[in-house]
Amino acid sequence: MRSAWAVAIKELRQIRRDRRTLTILIFVPTFFLFLYGYALNFDIRHVAMAIEDRDDSSWSRDLIAAFQRSTYFDVVGETLSDREAAAAIDRGQARVVLVVPSGFGRDIDRGETADVQVIIDGDNANTATTVLGYVTAVLRLSSTTMPGRPVAQMVNVEPRVWYNPELRSTVFLVPGLIAFISMITAVVSTALSIVREKERGTMEQIRMAPVSTLSFVAGKALPYLVLSFFGAMAIIVAAMIFFDLPMRGSWLALSAIVIVFLIGALGTGLVVSTIADTQQVAFQAAALIAMLPTLILSGFIFPLASMPIVLQYISAIVPARYFLVALRGIVLKGLDLTAVWPSIGALAIYAVAVLGVSAVRLGRR
Amino acid sequence: MRRRIRALIWKEFIELRRSPQLLRLVIVAPILQLTMLGYAATTDVRHVPLVVVDGDRSPRSRQLIERFASSPYFDIVKEESRPSAVEADLATGGAWLAMIVPAGFGRDIERATPAIAASPPTIQVIADGTDANSSGVALAYVQGLVGEFNTSLAEERGAGTPALEGRVRIWFNPDLESRNFMVPGVLAVLLLIVTANLTSMAIVREREIGTLDQLNVTPLGRWEMILGKLLPYALVGFVDVLLVIAVAVFWFAVPLRGSVLLLLAASLVYLLCTLGLGLFVSTISSTQQQAMMTATFFILIPMLYLSGFIFPIENMPHVIQYVTTLIPLRYFLVIVRGIFLKGVGLSILWPQFAAMGAWGVAILALAAFRSHKRA
């Protein structure tokens, strides 16, 4: 164990010297946190709307005013021709075009259903769906102000949101962020630090020294475990301070789950290092097997339930998936360890598996 | 001059060929990433696991629940008998949404009239807000389904048709498949990842081995070095472009409405940017590890997030929106999506082409300047 310690100290010294890596370890979490906190969200406001008013009656102006009043739409152009409306969408200047046909006001005065045409740029399906919802809502609302129409809903919905009542993206993204950053720092740093020694030939040197493979690996991994652990905790604390992230569960449970996850991540880095011969390959491989699945197949950004079944099965071997469930459970729902045991179990199995694989591969040489 | 560049290109190819692991990654990674992203990168919310508590057990309540059961957006995973039971379902993540139909629901509906619904029957919907985006979308679906239910009730009573009817046409992507939006975007992102990463190593690797000095004492000029390093990877990138376009069109059946030639031309201009970026990183790094870390964390990931690839730029704060104008990926995304989905041409996309071209030339000049042979 003392030799593992020696390797760990050496590694820490190297990390401290390498200013840029250190900057990255600090910059990346901060950057992401603020990015998620301020910049990134799916909340859609200020949808650019172009209007083609062929009726120009008081009713049509009322309807347009209703759209203008809503906080969802910004009217960017009025009374356009067909061609101009199409061009506005092509250029991306407008996301939606509202066409009020002539005879609109007349239909309303007669008590008939008046049609309006709505053209939505569907390129981003997610945005388009939301925009469609907004348009429908504004139309429905305006509808009740028209003469001789039903005033109320027969059935009401009373929505309630638990754990995150304002549906703030930050609260949901922070746990994902921790998973992502820990995965990157742990996998990439471990893999690179070992492959670098291979490349430079210092690996031979260390192998000649009376250090067992186990202590070598432990020594390599320890500093990154510590760094990643504090990194993860720092993100949580910063999110609590800056973005009112609630911490409803116990810190002990949180630490436990973070450590189990990190061990798995470090193990993944080890496996990569046993496969790759050069840093370049190690990095690419780490990106492929660690970063990408964590980003895509963990439920971090894209909901797992919407994915094809095959991918859902594949996501079963992505540790971040379990980590996210457990983390959100502990931080947002206040669950204790017994409630998240299936996730912890899965993470533990993963950790044992990758450590086993890397031990076998390291021992073979 | 041409001979010197040719010698450099030839050398780069031999090195690439002798690195089978790397070569495999260059070919396999994009395909794997594309398939993964193509299938997984959907922000559509479907199959939301729903737990239902039917406190009424009347024909009306079954009618409502049936609407949810037959909707593609919801999967009813469980029926609980008591409202208090849903708590555990939401806590463990077994369900994202709980719907509670109160007792007396059917009776209240029969009593109410559309004109004066003083105390309409109310169903309670509880969402797990931890995944804010999905929950928000799912709640909107609930409103929609209940709205339809309302309309059908009103029609049943002969309340007449609504005053306004929106005739909605969705252009470019009528089925609202988010894949059609994401897959062309993946082309842009993959190119950035593969080429910028590869070239970011190109010069720094030689610096680490010590061959850079050797190159620098030969008559090889700055621009010759940049070109010689750029062209092989441009070729690799271009192969990736063809590969990704083929998979997008033939496998994912994403409509390619615009001109393929224009798309390829745009890819070339874009490659200029990504390769230039990689080379620039290479010139400011002293070790390969630094180069990779810099490329990934300071460039790739911020660009990925701020380009509009996943998160729409129009939703970002204004300051950040200005920042995004510095990102070439942003322009290429507009171009690829424009060509793929909207079928638009140069007459509309020229500002993006111009911005990208200017960016590419600028970064290459910067790289050439930084690679100035003397420290």
Place this chain on the structure above:
Amino acid sequence: MPDVAIHVDKLSRRFGTFVAVDNVSFDVRRGEVFGFLGSNGAGKSTTIRMLCGLLTPTSGRASIDGIDVGDDPEGVKRRIGYMSQRFSLYGLLTVDQNIRFYAGLYGLEGGRLDARRRFVLEMGGLRGKENVLAGDLAGGWRQRLALGCAMMHEPPIVFLDEPTGGVDPVSRREFWRLIDGLARNGTTVLVTTHYLDEAERCDRVAIIHGGRLAAIGTTAELKRTFDDRPIVEVRGPDPVALMAKLDTLPIVEKTSLFGTAVHAVLRGRDVSGEDVARALADASLAVSSVSAVAPSLEDVFLDVVDRVESRGAA
């Protein structure tokens, strides 16, 4: 100035506050093998890198073959070959591919390419190894291939930066035979080394220490500093004790350890070994032999370093 191949005038280079090369001036004549002797970090590589145009001087000028390095670095590059202490070949390319690559960079084609390729293979004794990966070559072969690649375009001047670092003695000797061969054909060679036996083989030697040019001349000229300071070699069972005693003698200027022997530099032409032997006998120290020796380059080097350091201390 057709006779001067390399002209260096008050060249300096600072890295931050550290002065790596301090006001160095010298000339190298055409066809000369010019040795740059100094310990690690003395400023040898920095100087060479400035002469090749790899590093911009903080101040001072240098010209190669009459061309100013600052004004026309590209013109300089056509006239020089450079081989560095670090392995500067592409390990993933074969011997032949490395040769062809460098030939391509220098724009060689057709008959000239074939001739130079043959020359490099011949010179390095690399015949039959054309298709071996450069990364798989043993140290000596690599060094000769690297030299060959640096000589690809038949430059009149070559810079060799510690070319024999990490190479076995036999390969070193062969390598120096190559250097002599180049010089015979009129090539000017500037070679840095910290091996004194290599420096002895140079026509002229510059000793650089702490970034400063401490001495310059043929080895014979350098040794002349000992003309009025004879050196005696003292052997005995306890060299450390001998040295301690010698240092206290007024006739001894300074001492240094040479293996198991002690070299003592004496003050003045008229002092001799007998005086030393007598003094040691008076101190009843066991002495097996005291003999006058001709100064070696090592004596010169240590002497120069001593002087630079005492000057620095003063």
